[in-house]
Amino acid sequence: xxxxxxxxxxxxxxxxxxxxxxxxxxxxxxxxxxxxxxxxxxxxxxxxxxxxxxxxxxxxxxxxxxxxxxxxxxxxxxxxxxxxxxxxxxxxxxxxxxxxxxxxxxxxxxxxxxxxxxxxxxxxxxxxxxxxxxxxxxxxxxxxxxxxxxxxxxxxxxxxxxxxxxxxxxxxxxxxxxxxxxxxxxxxxxxxxxxxxxxxxxxxxxxxxxxxxxxxxxxxxxxxxxxxxxxxxxxxxxxxxxxxxxxxxxxxxxxxxxxxxxxxxxxxxxxxxxxxxxxxxxxxxxxxxxxxxxxxxxxxxxxxxxxxxxxxxxxxx
DNA sequence: ATGCAGTCCTGTAAGC
DNA sequence: TGCTTACAGGACTGCA
Numbered sequence: 001x002x003x004x005x006x007x008x009x010x011x012x013x014x015x016x017x018x019x020x021x022x023x024x025x026x027x028x029x030x031x032x033x034x035x036x037x038x039x040x041x042x043x044x045x046x047x048x049x050x051x052x053x054x055x056x057x058x059x060x061x062x063x064x065x066x067x068x069x070x071x072x073x074x075x076x077x078x079x080x081x082x083x084x085x086x087x088x089x090x091x092x093x094x095x096x097x098x099x100x101x102x103x104x105x106x107x108x109x110x111x112x113x114x115x116x117x118x119x120x121x122x123x124x125x126x127x128x129x130x131x132x133x134x135x136x137x138x139x140x141x142x143x144x145x146x147x148x149x150x151x152x153x154x155x156x157x158x159x160x161x162x163x164x165x166x167x168x169x170x171x172x173x174x175x176x177x178x179x180x181x182x183x184x185x186x187x188x189x190x191x192x193x194x195x196x197x198x199x200x201x202x203x204x205x206x207x208x209x210x211x212x213x214x215x216x217x218x219x220x221x222x223x224x225x226x227x228x229x230x231x232x233x234x235x236x237x238x239x240x241x242x243x244x245x246x247x248x249x250x251x252x253x254x255x256x257x258x259x260x261x262x263x264x265x266x267x268x269x270x271x272x273x274x275x276x277x278x279x280x281x282x283x284x285x286x287x288x289x290x291x292x293x294x295x296x297x298x299x300x301x302x303x304x305x306x307x308x309x310x311x312x313x314x315x316x317x
Numbered sequence: 318a319t320g321c322a323g324t325c326c327t328g329t330a331a332g333c
Numbered sequence: 334t335g336c337t338t339a340c341a342g343g344a345c346t347g348c349a
Contacts, residue, residue, distance in 0.1 A: 001342065002343095032325095034326090034344080085343085085344090087342090087344085088326085088341080088342055088343060089326090089327085139326095140326080140327060141325080141326040141327055141341095142326055142327085143326065143343060143344080144343090184318090185319070185320085189319090189320085194344080201342085251328085251341085252328090291322080
């Protein structure tokens with residue numbers, strides 16, 4: 001499931017693969033996506049060049065521009081952008097023309113968008129890879145999608161609507177502590193709340209809590225100042241490590257080069273129910289907390305009073 | 318304010 | 334072997 005480290009890997013891969021390439025044609029499967037593609041966008045995009053690939057939380061942003069007489073209008077606030085979310089099974093990859101489909105299963109299965117790309121003619125835009133090919137969006141469960149924004153203003157509005165909180169490394173400690181102190185929600189729910197801290201999904205929430213030795217069922221407001229600081233610090237380091245390992249491939253995730261990540265081999269609790277904790281050897285448990293499966297070590301992460309597998313909330317405090 | 322169930326979606330695995 | 338069912342969960346909606 002693509003979380004921040006996976007999306008960052010895709011962004012970095014695409015940065016070297018599609019930068020400076022021009023959209024020659026767009027194909028859409030016609031299937032409904034969570035983030036709906038609209039008829040007409042296909043033709044609108046022809047002739048635009050990809051100038052930059054960025055990431056914000058779990059979102060990818062491809063900045064586009066057209067060549068003007070003398071210069072690229074990258075500074076122009078009228079430049080459009082493609083905003084992509086990978087949902088749970090989304091893949092955004094570049095496939096060189098003539099190379100075979102390695103996405104598995106039936107070739108081209110679950111592909112919803114294809115952008116035919118050709119290297120830019122002449123200079124003006126840095127370009128690393130000179131091969132023509134296609135940027136392809138594949139999504140088995142269709143929880144993701146790609147959206148077109150017409151200009152910088154629309155892009156700002158798009159993200160304002162989602163009210164994304166800071167990423168772990170941009171999160172100010174005092175702001176984080178205040179956010180936790182000000183709510184009685186379960187800490188697991190707060191970690192998954194993209195408006196409080198962005199980029200964390202189920203896998204890295206569990207890993208961060210384990211690293212910080214905090215039980216997912218703890219009430220946010222009961223965390224000590226030291227625990228709150230430790231959790232933020234661990235969320236930061238867990239995510240950085242995952243980025244170094246190009247993300248976790250549990251099932252469907254691949255980077256922009258269509259390669260698997262390797263961080264799944266470094267996970268300490270996620271997906272390890274019944275196996276020994278890598279830190280202390282106690283058996284890793286799995287409870288459903290805030291509607292999400294949550295893995296933790298019962299010895300390293302002490303459960304709050306009254307919390308149990310059948311009643312994670314622990315009744316009233 | 319908060320939890321929670323339901324919604325979308327399909328491949329996989331377990332159970333019968 | 335073939336069927337049904339549960340499950341995975343990011344983001345969102347509606348309801349209690």
